[in-house]
Amino acid sequence: MKRANTFDVIPQSPEDKELLRRLLDASAALWNEINYERRENYAGPDGDVWDISEYRGRYSGVLGASTVQQIERKNREAWKSFFSLKKKGEANGKPGFWGNSEDRRELRTYIRNTSYSVEWGEYSRLEILVGKHLKDEYGLGHRERLRLELRGDPNWKEYDKQGRLELFYDEQAQSFKAFQPVTISEDHSRVAQPLASEEAALDIGANNLVACTTTTGQQLLYDGRDLFERFRETTREIARLQSLLEDGRYSSHRIRRLYDRRTKRRDHAQDALARDLIERLYDEGVSTVYVGALTDVLE
Known part of the structure; x- marks a missing residue:
């Protein structure tokens, strides 16, 4: 494997x-x-x-x-x-x-x-x-x-x-x-398998990137407000710079650099969140994860 x-x-x-x-x-x-x-x-x-x-x-x-x-x-x-x-x-x-x-x-x-x-x-x-x-x-x-x-x-x-x-x-x-x-x-x-067979349910959103509840009673919340605010700030700056371009031009080195920075920042945050969440769930003995609305999963 x-x-x-x-x-x-x-x-x-x-x-x-x-x-x-x-x-x-x-x-x-x-x-x-x-x-x-x-x-x-x-x-x-x-x-x-x-x-x-x-x-x-x-x-x-x-x-x-x-x-x-x-x-x-x-x-x-x-x-x-x-x-x-x-x-x-x-x-x-x-x-x-x-x-x-x-x-x-x-x-x-x-x-x-x-x-x-x-x-x-x-x-x-x-x-x-x-x-x-x-x-x-x-x-x-x-x-x-x-x-x-x-x-x-x-x-x-x-x-x-x-x-x-x-x-x-x-x-x-x-x-x-x-x-x-x-x-x-x-x-x-x-x-690398968990030592128990507990379950977890994830609800993925915008302001709260992930809300997690496990059958052990653990609840985890990952707040995304700061991340999304930085994302919006960069997006607004991209839009401002695009408005200053000459007719017929759609991008510039600076705009492409901002797009790249925004993407890398998002990817890094997602990777860090996933790594931290999986490590915590592993420690809780979680072997099964459900993704979706928590109320739908837990009913």
């Missing part, structure tokens, strides 16, 4: 933080170059999106050859998905870039499953491969990897196989995070 762990990644020194940021920034630069070349090939009458330049010579010194390979592969997967959706008439745009010239690149990378290791304990840690040039510049040994602290309590500490690690900087949370796909056996899957 496929599952995933998510956790916070903490550099142990300012030098480690700088090294990590450079690694992620170089990864984003690589993605953008590959994606730009493929978009140009796609637009050309005789272009082949799969025929791209060799990037390992330019980037392996910073990223390591295996990370260059993973980013190339991830971009290829994105384009395959685009063509698959296009064939079904569902494509909503070509694969995009990681960031832009105004807001800088999005800090992100993908590490091959054999190029990182995770160790859980009192002092949990993540070790990742970096390129030789960065090793030399930051004083890492020939066989040494960048060691980073981990924080979190993932459900799947025991697994049969780890997948490609996604490592990124969360602008909203102002922290580095990791997403680790894992393959687990049925024996290990029981570890």
